[in-house]
Amino acid sequence: MNTYEVLLQRDNGYNKTVIVNDCMYEDEARLLAESQYGLPVSRVLWKGTTDNSAFYNANQTQQYYKTSNPFAFLSLLAVGGVILILVEFWYLFLIGGVGYASYRVYNEKK
Secondary structure: OEEEEEEEOOOOOOOEEEEEEEEOOHHHHHHHHHHHHOOOEEEEEEEEEOOOOOOOOOOOOOOOOOOOOOOHHHHHHHHHHHHHHHHHOHHHHHHHHHHHHHHHHHHHHO
16 A cells, blocks of 8 residues: 655645545545545655554654664764874875885886
């Protein structure tokens, strides 16, 4: 089953948006919204599949459960430290890279 968002045209110029759950096709959502509200349909958008295992209430907020990772903070700290070292000491890495490249070129010409 699918969920559709149906846009209905009103006479005063303000459109009405209706969410239609448990429809197989776009035409079914169009006919259902048109028959329930008696307004012409402007467009129908597919919003996704309907979750049949739980009752969906449009006024109810969805709950998200956060899983904690004990190493997330440490890995973030390590990445931040590496970035800080690269930003602070970029010139040392540049001098070392140029020196290493010069050494390799010198050894190849020998």
